[in-house]
Amino acid sequence: MTSTTGTTHTTTPSKTVHLAVYDTFADWETGHATAWLARGGYEIRTVGPTTDPVTTIGGLRVTPDLALADLYADDSAMLILTGADLWDATDDLAPFAAKARAFIDAGVPVAAICGATAGLARAGLLDDRPHTSSAAPYLEATGYKGGGHYMEADAVTAEDLITAGSTEPVAFAREVLGRLGVFEGERLDAWYRLFHDSDPAAYEVLAAGEAADAGERADA
Structure with a gap:
């Protein structure tokens, strides 16, 4: 049903989860996770490239609560990165992958699904830890060095990083909810x-x- 690896850490004291939002954000990929995190007592705050409104793939307009430059790992329980066409079309979302590295370095978990996994692959964050995505060839096309750690699984948790493919929003949410103790x-x-x-x-x-x-x- 799933393949998860790594150890469980104590939930960070912060009760705020940050959801990255940007143009072409894939609406369907994080709804289960954020809804049940909110029901579990977490505050969901959206973070965009700036605080200017963004438009999802489904045409919804979202005004971010804060800009990426103002996001700090110490203020967060988790950073969730959803898929978007922009991950593969431009380098515009590379700063979000850089922020993910800062979170992981600080011991704060990151959850990435679909195109966001490719962004993390390009940033070298999947080179040395178990992970999954929508398909192995999709990540191979990024030129990353972590192919040997790819797992054919619906979602993978490897210590402070959760990954999943675009067709697995429920499995993705399961890993997120479990990691934060909901x-x-x-x-x-x-x-x-x-x-x-x-x-x-x-x-x-x-x-x-x-x-x-x-x-x-x-x-x-």
């Missing part, structure tokens, strides 16, 4: 089975977990 163990697996496989038994597990959480809050 769900874990049986409940994380149930969440994935519900949204990926439409498994009705998984709903029962999640509902029982939510009821238990509500009871704990009432007793607190």
